[in-house]
Amino acid sequence: MKISRSEVAHVARLARLALSDAELDALTGDMDAILGYVDQLNGLDTAGITPTSHAVPMANAFRDDEVRPSFTPEWAQLNAPQPDPAGFRVPRVIE
Amino acid sequence: MSLFDLTLSELRTGLDRREFSSAEATRACLERIAATDPQLNAFITVCGESALAEAGAADRLLADGKAAPMTGIPLAMKDIFNTLDVRTTCASKILGNYVAPYDATAFARLKRQGAVLLGKVNMDEFAMGSSNENSAFGAVRNPWDTACVPGGSSGGSAACVAARQAPAALGTDTGGSIRQPASHCGVVGLKPTYGRVSRYGVIAYASSLDQVGPVTRDVRDCALLLQAIAGHDPLDSTSVDTPVPDYAAALQPDLKGVRIGLPKEYFGEGLDKDVRAAVEQAVATCRSLGADMVEVSLPHTEYAVACYYLIATAEASSNLARYDGVRFGHRTATAGNLIETFSRSRDEGFGPEVKRRIMLGTYALSSGYYDAYYLKAQKVRTLIRQDFLDAFEKADVLLGPVAPTPAFRLHEKTADPLQMYLSDIFTIPVNLAGTCAMSLPCGFSAAGLPIGLQLIGKPFAEAELLRTAYAFEQATEWHKRKADI
Numbered sequence: 001m002k003i004s005r006s007e008v009a010h011v012a013r014l015a016r017l018a019l020s021d022a023e024l025d026a027l028t029g030d031m032d033a034i035l036g037y038v039d040q041l042n043g044l045d046t047a048g049i050t051p052t053s054h055a056v057p058m059a060n061a062f063r064d065d066e067v068r069p070s071f072t073p074e075w076a077q078l079n080a081p082q083p084d085p086a087g088f089r090v091p092r093v094i095e
Numbered sequence: 096m097s098l099f100d101l102t103l104s105e106l107r108t109g110l111d112r113r114e115f116s117s118a119e120a121t122r123a124c125l126e127r128i129a130a131t132d133p134q135l136n137a138f139i140t141v142c143g144e145s146a147l148a149e150a151g152a153a154d155r156l157l158a159d160g161k162a163a164p165m166t167g168i169p170l171a172m173k174d175i176f177n178t179l180d181v182r183t184t185c186a187s188k189i190l191g192n193y194v195a196p197y198d199a200t201a202f203a204r205l206k207r208q209g210a211v212l213l214g215k216v217n218m219d220e221f222a223m224g225s226s227n228e229n230s231a232f233g234a235v236r237n238p239w240d241t242a243c244v245p246g247g248s249s250g251g252s253a254a255c256v257a258a259r260q261a262p263a264a265l266g267t268d269t270g271g272s273i274r275q276p277a278s279h280c281g282v283v284g285l286k287p288t289y290g291r292v293s294r295y296g297v298i299a300y301a302s303s304l305d306q307v308g309p310v311t312r313d314v315r316d317c318a319l320l321l322q323a324i325a326g327h328d329p330l331d332s333t334s335v336d337t338p339v340p341d342y343a344a345a346l347q348p349d350l351k352g353v354r355i356g357l358p359k360e361y362f363g364e365g366l367d368k369d370v371r372a373a374v375e376q377a378v379a380t381c382r383s384l385g386a387d388m389v390e391v392s393l394p395h396t397e398y399a400v401a402c403y404y405l406i407a408t409a410e411a412s413s414n415l416a417r418y419d420g421v422r423f424g425h426r427t428a429t430a431g432n433l434i435e436t437f438s439r440s441r442d443e444g445f446g447p448e449v450k451r452r453i454m455l456g457t458y459a460l461s462s463g464y465y466d467a468y469y470l471k472a473q474k475v476r477t478l479i480r481q482d483f484l485d486a487f488e489k490a491d492v493l494l495g496p497v498a499p500t501p502a503f504r505l506h507e508k509t510a511d512p513l514q515m516y517l518s519d520i521f522t523i524p525v526n527l528a529g530t531c532a533m534s535l536p537c538g539f540s541a542a543g544l545p546i547g548l549q550l551i552g553k554p555f556a557e558a559e560l561l562r563t564a565y566a567f568e569q570a571t572e573w574h575k576r577k578a579d580i
Binding site (some may be wrong): 003007008011012015016017018019023027030031033035037040041042044046049050051052054055056058060061063071075076078079080081082088090091092093 | 193194196288289290303329332333335395397398400401402404405412416419420421422423424425426430431432433434435436437438439441442445447450451453454455457458461468470471472473474475476477478480512513516527528529530554
């Protein structure tokens, strides 16, 4: 086994996914098979190889720090599940 | 011949000569959508009234002699592009009726020229899939055989163009999501070089791989549509500031002096016999057009799928963290606290494939596994990219199949995610290398399903790629066949 059910449950907590028991069972099998497949990469010697994060060479794109028009709070809240003049309303965080 | 049968360039000519109006062309497409979409499910949202209003505005521009290349052309957009006035779902329940507060740059450029938005087309949820079966809005059917998938993730884009619901569409390609459905639906699809087209306002899947591109009925249309969307965008810091050549001017009917490389790994075992025969026939056609054929090797091809499914899922797990039920999208009705709001909203809103990829990516990035999985994959990506740079020392363009098989049947691969992933073996390496590639029709299987030819170009050599594709297309008749729907 490349991954256990309890490890999958731990990853689900990290990923903020409230998976059902049935989903955890299915994902344990799926992830085990996929991780088994990707193991083939260990057959390649990559010592001294520089990792690629982007295929096209790029540099930081700087711009002047100027004041420009931006979204109004009302505009930014158009899709909010619970809009509120003060921000985005969520369940109480601190009791 | 009806107006919906016309290609983008035929529409352009007819509009400019005032043979018909944009309103008439748009109405013909809308009627075609109404007549055929119950069988295909290519559209998530059809824009009826707004499309006709935009067409009316385009007709006034035409009357005033102010037409740009896309003025009055009806187009479909994959539902991954943010559009200010039309909902954007990314084929996910978690976005539901999300209406973006701004336009994606690629769409804004078309809109500024007076193009008409016919609607937003179906796709695999968050562009994760190879069959378009992972949509919260139902699977799309292949116009050539409705028992088959159209490919994915831009399945709606390819199906709507093949079914002549729209003359052209935009899609996105992260691991083959333009080329593979284009191949399966018998249309032309191009994935530009990473950085050639702005990703601003395109809902992110894997940011170092995602790229926007056209889906059209022929190569000339592909050149015209790429022209309209390519170029630097200050709003996308990864878009590259190099000049955009005149793509249509590059189209020539011969291949004299063009060196075409045949990657031997793309012709190995597991290639369907009809696909092999069609691609080998294409090799002969290119040779007869004056191309020099050379064998090349992309030795790390077999590692590409594994490499991709670590990098893409890692990036996806990070990109999709934003869907938390707080600022937009679906929020659970049952949460008692904030963590439950996040976790339950996400569990209720995402489909199974999206969850699978978030989980895999989260694992690959998690403490203790980062070096073994994510960093290792990034190093293998360097080797894959180097394969292409080496091959391009010997060849100007590479040629091979797009997919190992023609379109498969619905449900055929849904039970085994790994088998589904392996159907992208010939398209994924191009995204990892960041270069450009396209699919164009090169034959049909015994069962009558289209087969696509893949041409791969050097970074930012889209003009050369289109030239090669055009010469092949002009020497063949495959692009003239129409799906019987």
